[in-house]
Amino acid sequence: MTDIFQYKPLALDGCYEIQQRVMEDERGMFVKVFHTEIYNKIGVDFNFAESYYSFSKKNVIRGLHFQLPPHEHYKMIYCLQGKIQDAMVDLRRNSTTSGKNASVILDDQQRNMALMPPGIAHGFLALEESIIVCVTSTVYAPEHDSGVHSQKCGIQWQIDNPILSDKDKTLPTIQGFLQDKLFNSPANN
Amino acid sequence: MFKEYKPLEIDGCYELTSNSFSDHRGVLTKIWHSEIYDKLGVNFKIQESYYSTSKLGVLRGMHFQIPPHDQYKLVCCLKGEIQDAMIDLREGSPTSQKSIDLVISSTKKNLVLIPPGIAHGFLSLSDPAVVLYMASTTYAPDHDTGLHWQDCNVNWKNDNPIISAKDKELPKLQEVLNQKFWD
Numbered sequence: 001m002t003d004i005f006q007y008k009p010l011a012l013d014g015c016y017e018i019q020q021r022v023m024e025d026e027r028g029m030f031v032k033v034f035h036t037e038i039y040n041k042i043g044v045d046f047n048f049a050e051s052y053y054s055f056s057k058k059n060v061i062r063g064l065h066f067q068l069p070p071h072e073h074y075k076m077i078y079c080l081q082g083k084i085q086d087a088m089v090d091l092r093r094n095s096t097t098s099g100k101n102a103s104v105i106l107d108d109q110q111r112n113m114a115l116m117p118p119g120i121a122h123g124f125l126a127l128e129e130s131i132i133v134c135v136t137s138t139v140y141a142p143e144h145d146s147g148v149h150s151q152k153c154g155i156q157w158q159i160d161n162p163i164l165s166d167k168d169k170t171l172p173t174i175q176g177f178l179q180d181k182l183f184n185s186p187a188n189n
Numbered sequence: 190m191f192k193e194y195k196p197l198e199i200d201g202c203y204e205l206t207s208n209s210f211s212d213h214r215g216v217l218t219k220i221w222h223s224e225i226y227d228k229l230g231v232n233f234k235i236q237e238s239y240y241s242t243s244k245l246g247v248l249r250g251m252h253f254q255i256p257p258h259d260q261y262k263l264v265c266c267l268k269g270e271i272q273d274a275m276i277d278l279r280e281g282s283p284t285s286q287k288s289i290d291l292v293i294s295s296t297k298k299n300l301v302l303i304p305p306g307i308a309h310g311f312l313s314l315s316d317p318a319v320v321l322y323m324a325s326t327t328y329a330p331d332h333d334t335g336l337h338w339q340d341c342n343v344n345w346k347n348d349n350p351i352i353s354a355k356d357k358e359l360p361k362l363q364e365v366l367n368q369k370f371w372d
Binding site for chain 1: 237243
């Protein structure tokens, strides 16, 4: 079972692109998306605490979001239908990739997913009408739920006029989060 | 976090209804929250998740893993709709050998929670049906087995479903009960 997922590191320390395992036959398709032992192999003890899925119209950006300590979490995300530009920004002050961003295309053809550690702000742009599934290692904590503005964090989005929520339009830049050393403990490095 | 936790007619099986939030961007729907443990008095960890896409008329089942790899399973339908069915294989259960079925769909936003000792299967009522599973143990090929779909007292909505060669060969109910996997 240990060779079930292929994975490779993304440009931010601790972030990975993982290939889902797909089996097809005359009935349809079977896709494996989460397996604790495989995550342990990557070095991630991922507690499957909450999961949700979203349906997004084309050109919607959701994000960038993250939770603050002590409710920070790992996040795993994949595209069940459609295609997204999935984006991440490193808010960990002591990380080798602190302040940097990375993007990866997730879609229903590649059947790939992204895995990111605490201290990473995450968002995505729907390049088509898309269904996205997200799994997090802690549950939603409204008081610790935070974000950074998608247009003010260095990400080169593939479109210029995205559809945002009112809440996402008012999110701050990344500077304050880096200065506040929110994600500074050894556990988050 | 879930709108409703409704006990089904098999002991330990529940129908959950998700909370859903809509705005001009689309819809967001919760499908798992660890508060389920407290609400239902169950204790397990999600160890594996997978989804299947099925053409109209595909039947997958009836499946279960035997001890020590038996599992809790959460089933939800992210696209389309299915006739979801289960039968109680636990000898000591107050609902032993009882079978039930219900429609779960992306519009009803309902999920089914199934404890260990229950065989589970579904019939796709749409083209396609996308069904997501969350399970409390990982797949154990040597402990993965099933029960024949025509011998589980389910009134399927399709008499001539598309079935895998493997599922066609699954044993009859009496044969499974004789093994006394759960007493």
